[in-house]
Amino acid sequence: MNICMAHRGWSGKAPENTMTAIRLALAEPAIKAMEIDVQLTRDGVPVLIHDFTLERTTNGRGLVMDRTLAELRELDAGSWFGDKFAGERIPTLEEALIAVKGRCTLNIELKATSDMYPDIAEKVLALVEKHGMKQEVYLTSFDHDLIRHVRTLDQEVQTGLIVYGRPVLMLEQMEAAGATILSMGYPFLNRELTVAAIEKGFKVIAWTLDDPKHIREVISWHPQVQICTNHPDRMWEFV
Template sequence: MNICMAHRGWSGKAPENTMTAIRLALAEPAIRAMEVDVQLSRDGVPVLIHDFRLERTTNGKGLVKDHTLAELRELDAGSWLDRKFAGERIPTLAEALAAVKGRCTLNIELKATSDMYPGIAEKVLELLEQYDMKSEVYITSFDHELIRHVRTLDDTVLTGLIVCGRPVLMLEQLEEAGANILSMEYPYLTRDLAEEALERGYRVIAWTLDNPEHIRTVMSWHPGVEICTNHPDRMLEFV
């Protein structure tokens, strides 16, 4: 049966990449996976936030990487969505791991580009070792070289390439990076590609599906396609 993956936690109901969004997703047993975005604070702590800049989802300004963890923790990461979430904080990856452990798969997207966050792979793997969660996560990224680097550090953790578009030799790119997962924006994913990838032993994630008809269509292709959505309730109608 298709896995329902909550995008940035249950971001259709709560501020994305916050502990409230994570707890809401954990409260629904039918949600079997969750995606979060990870960057590093200036002092090298993995934190959950999507944008490289702070303005959209917090009351801060500037780049995430230019702020220490203490500075990031002072920001309001909830009021931008609704005043009832005022005071929501930017979580650390450690907090998310502690909450999710043993309850669902966590898809950790590394938001690095080029050498923006040196050491991010090592720091994330260190936390996974600390929490004994290497078998409970995916590590994915748009930066395919970073995924290749993760594989050189640890070949036991499942890794994936995130793709927006329809590049040639897609499955060959997965093989070259040593990746286990194809995570593709759903308008570019086809039934044929999904089926071929699954037949070759790769996992397939389609993102981000919020329209119920699109969800139902992609689910019909193959039960192995994992559906990443901001609105898990719209998918669970069909599960």
């Protein structure tokens, strides 16, 4: 059965990476996984936000990393999506973990390079361990070095490489990074690579699929490919 992964929570219905988007996804039993994006505040707290800057999804300006948690908490992270979401706040990773624990798999994208947030892996892993969720999360990143670092810190947690493109020797790169999950932009994924990766024991996540015809095509490749989508309800008729 193809797993439905809600992208940044149910971001087709609520502001991305907010507790409302997370709660909407958790309320739908057919959603078995959820993707979120994590960065660090100036005072080192893991929070949920995609962009490195604040302008698109909040009423703030500047870099996320330049603001303390208290400063970020003052921002409105919902009005950009719709008036009824005014006052929505940027959540902490810990709030998301508490909400999700025991209910679905959480794909935590580390939105960083190892140079930008040198201790992001340690801080995220500490929270995952604190809440006993090593078996319930994936830690994924575009940064291969960061994923290799995660693997040196912890041998249990599942890790993945995020890829937008079609690098050569993709599966070999996965093995070199100690990753067990390939999270690839769906325009670059095909049946051959999907099947080869899954047969070698890797998990495959295709993102971000919102067009039903694309969803139908990708799930036809293999029953284990995971579909990351802003609109999980568009997947129901195919599974």
